[in-house]
Amino acid sequence: MRSCKMVRVASVLGLVMLSVALLILSLISYVSLKKDNIFGAPRAAGPGGPRMYMFHAGFRSQFALKFLDPSFVPITNSLSHELQEKPSKWAFNRTAFAHQRQEILQHVDVIKNFSLTKNSVRIGQLMHYDYSSHKYWKNKHLSPKRLSTGILMYTLASAICEEIHLYGFWPFGFDPHTREDLPYHYYDKKGTKFTTKWQESHQLPAEFQLLYRMHGEGLAKLTLSHCA
Incomplete structure (x- = not known):
């Protein structure tokens, strides 16, 4: 009888210790989220503008979800399928x-902004030092500290190209097809989190949402498939 009771007590203690361990891990994750402030809306979200929220799935991976904006299409495999498998439905809107x-x-x-001369070349030359381009994108509810190189290249292309096709503009730390970790932005580290550290410079998820809307309007063709 005593051995039975001891086994039961040991089992209860084991469950208690497991619960405490899980609670500690949850608290660590919660504190990390609070510290990074990833539940706050980015600065791009103005009146009536988009709101992006981040959440952790488990303790490693993360996904971006869109709330409070019915026009947003969630970032899922179906989105990738729509962009890649049905190209015939995309039509270039020349007038727009x-x-x-x-x-x-x-x-x-x-x-x-885009002309390079011997005396004008500098670090971050591609319009990063000149904020005239921000005025246009601010009207589209996009006003980061610095626009990403990708959106700046679109700005350049819109002025000199007859039609724009964008490849690889995917600002999240996971592959949309396999969900495996990806190098984030121009860094080599995989699975990098989009936190306030990134928001201090860029608003890449908001840029992607804007470009996706432009894809739907026929202004640019987004392609997310793997390079051959």
Whole structure:
């Protein structure tokens, strides 16, 4: 009888210790989330603008979800399927593209910003030092400290190209097809978290959402499939 009771007590103690361990891990995760402030809306979210929220799945991986905006299409395999497997449904809207080009040229001096001379070359040359391009994108509810190189390249392309196809603009730390960790932005580390450290410079998820909407409007063709 005593041995039975001791076994039961040991089992109860084991369950208690396991519960405490899980509670500690949960608290660590919660404190990490609070510290990074990843539940707060990014600065791009203005009145009526988009709100991006981050959450942890387990203790390692993370995903981005969109709330409070019915027009947003969740980032899932179905989105990738829509972008890749049904190209015939995408049609270039030449009229809307021409209108957007005129809007951009009203805010951005393309010749000044993108012309490189021997005396003007500097670190971060690609318009990072000149914020005229931010004026246009701010009207689209996108106002980070610095626009990403990807969105700046779109700004350049919109002024000099007849049609734009974007490849590889995927700002999340996981593969949309396999869910495996990916190198984030231009860093080599895989599975990097999008936290306030990134938001201090860029708003990549918000840029992706904007580009996806432009894809739907026929302004640019987004391609997310793997390179051959």
